[in-house]
Amino acid sequence: MSQTVSNERFRKRFTTFNEIGATDRDGVNRPSLSGANQEARDTLVEWFEKATLDVTIDEMGNIFGRRAGADNALDPVLIGSHIDSQYNGGRYDGVVGVLGALEVVETLNDEDIQTERPIEVVAWSNEEGVRFQPDMLGSGVFAGEFDLEYAYARTDKEGKTFGEELERIGYKGDESCEPRDLHCYFELHVEQGPQLSERGRSVGVVEGVYGFVWMNAAFIGSADHAGPTPMHLRHDALVATSDVIESVRRITGTGGDDLVGTVGSIDVHPNSINVIPERVDFTVDFRSYDNDVVDHATEQIQREIEHAANRESVEMEYEEIMRVDAEPFDDGCIETVEQAANAVGAEYMRIVSGAGHDANYLNEICPTSMIFVPSVDGISHTEDEYTEWEDVIRGADVLLHVVLEKANMGEVEQ
Numbered sequence: 001m002s003q004t005v006s007n008e009r010f011r012k013r014f015t016t017f018n019e020i021g022a023t024d025r026d027g028v029n030r031p032s033l034s035g036a037n038q039e040a041r042d043t044l045v046e047w048f049e050k051a052t053l054d055v056t057i058d059e060m061g062n063i064f065g066r067r068a069g070a071d072n073a074l075d076p077v078l079i080g081s082h083i084d085s086q087y088n089g090g091r092y093d094g095v096v097g098v099l100g101a102l103e104v105v106e107t108l109n110d111e112d113i114q115t116e117r118p119i120e121v122v123a124w125s126n127e128e129g130v131r132f133q134p135d136m137l138g139s140g141v142f143a144g145e146f147d148l149e150y151a152y153a154r155t156d157k158e159g160k161t162f163g164e165e166l167e168r169i170g171y172k173g174d175e176s177c178e179p180r181d182l183h184c185y186f187e188l189h190v191e192q193g194p195q196l197s198e199r200g201r202s203v204g205v206v207e208g209v210y211g212f213v214w215m216n217a218a219f220i221g222s223a224d225h226a227g228p229t230p231m232h233l234r235h236d237a238l239v240a241t242s243d244v245i246e247s248v249r250r251i252t253g254t255g256g257d258d259l260v261g262t263v264g265s266i267d268v269h270p271n272s273i274n275v276i277p278e279r280v281d282f283t284v285d286f287r288s289y290d291n292d293v294v295d296h297a298t299e300q301i302q303r304e305i306e307h308a309a310n311r312e313s314v315e316m317e318y319e320e321i322m323r324v325d326a327e328p329f330d331d332g333c334i335e336t337v338e339q340a341a342n343a344v345g346a347e348y349m350r351i352v353s354g355a356g357h358d359a360n361y362l363n364e365i366c367p368t369s370m371i372f373v374p375s376v377d378g379i380s381h382t383e384d385e386y387t388e389w390e391d392v393i394r395g396a397d398v399l400l401h402v403v404l405e406k407a408n409m410g411e412v413e414q
């Protein structure tokens with residue numbers, strides 16, 4: 001197979017798309033269901049229609065564009081990713097996978113290639129989980145992991161619900177959001193870590209994604225004057241939190257080779273220079289490819305939270321808000337990606353993803369794998385995120401080969 005995607009069209013679209021919500025430091029600010037996210041969705045739908053895709057929006061605002069196959073009774077090949085971003089995030093995370101998938105179908109259109117199976121391009125809602133937790137909410141409902149009502153009731157920091165905001169931006173669609181028969185799912189994405197660049201490889205054949213747990217926790221102490229209050233009379237919620245932050249770091253040092261842990265968000269109340277912190281809300285994120293390692297770290301940090309509360313004589317709250325188990329991707333799909341990487345002449349390696357992806361949930365309902373392209377210096381979730389354009393193109397070419405292979409397999413449904 002000699003087809004390749006159009007460098008020029010893809011690059012132009014990537015640039016135009018990332019003008020939406022652009023920050024002045026070369027990043028994008030398009031959090032889920034924001035005005036910029038709405039504009040990005042509108043642009044995508046326009047491009048889907050231009051590519052003669054049949055567009056449907058489901059109840060979660062997931063956007064699908066379907067290209068008919070020779071036999072439309074066959075289950076479709078689904079490809080895509082997400083277009084919501086972190087607050088002041090990077091331009092590549094998610095966008096490469098959605099626009100790369102669109103570019104694949106545009107290339108098939110250019111070449112007049114009729115595939116056996118239908119192909120669907122998807123942009124999942126709320127992958128990032130920064131405005132509404134948990135993350136991967138659109139694909140999670142689609143895969144039957146969360147109820148629709150649970151998803152609609154998620155609130156942002158201002159108390160706005162996902163359901164209201166989805167309606168406000170006009171993307172609460174009619175199509176039901178529930179598992180349906182799919183032949184397979186593939187997601188092209190930037191690696192977001194340093195493995196490919198450190199090993200000098202241009203493609204990662206993704207075998208699976210780390211399991212992870214997200215927790216919300218809080219300490220509730222007493223506010224008081226920072227001057228006259230003697231140290232032994234204090235119940236400082238921030239001191240307890242700092243003990244937990246240190247524990248997270250210590251646990252990752254002993255918990256397993258690939259265990260990572262982060263306290264990424266802290267809200268201090270009243271957050272004043274001369275008031276003892278009364279309340280701190282914070283998060284904990286643990287990840288590993290070994291589910292037992294994540295379990296163990298989670299149990300340890302629960303104990304550490306209790307100990308920190310006792311030491312500082314403060315109240316504590318603790319809630320696990322997300323747990324995704326590591327589950328290897330489908331062997332056949334991994335092999336297809338590997339063959340496609342070979343076919344485009346890429347230097348590739350097999351890789352496990354430290355970042356979460358919609359593919360986690362799709363993997364629960366259909367054969368799945370991913371294609372990674374290198375992140376320069378492994379940087380992601382910041383405006384400095386960068387991938388060499390030739391690597392993006394190579395990744396899209398791999399996806400094109402994967403799709404041609406999978407969409408032309410007319411064999412018995414899974």
Ligand code: GLV
Nearest residue numbers: 128135355356357
């Ligand atoms: C999703 O972006 C994640 O947290 O891995």
Ligand code: MN
Nearest residue numbers: 093094127189
């Ligand atoms: Mn992503």
Ligand code: MN
Nearest residue numbers: 086093128381
């Ligand atoms: Mn992300």
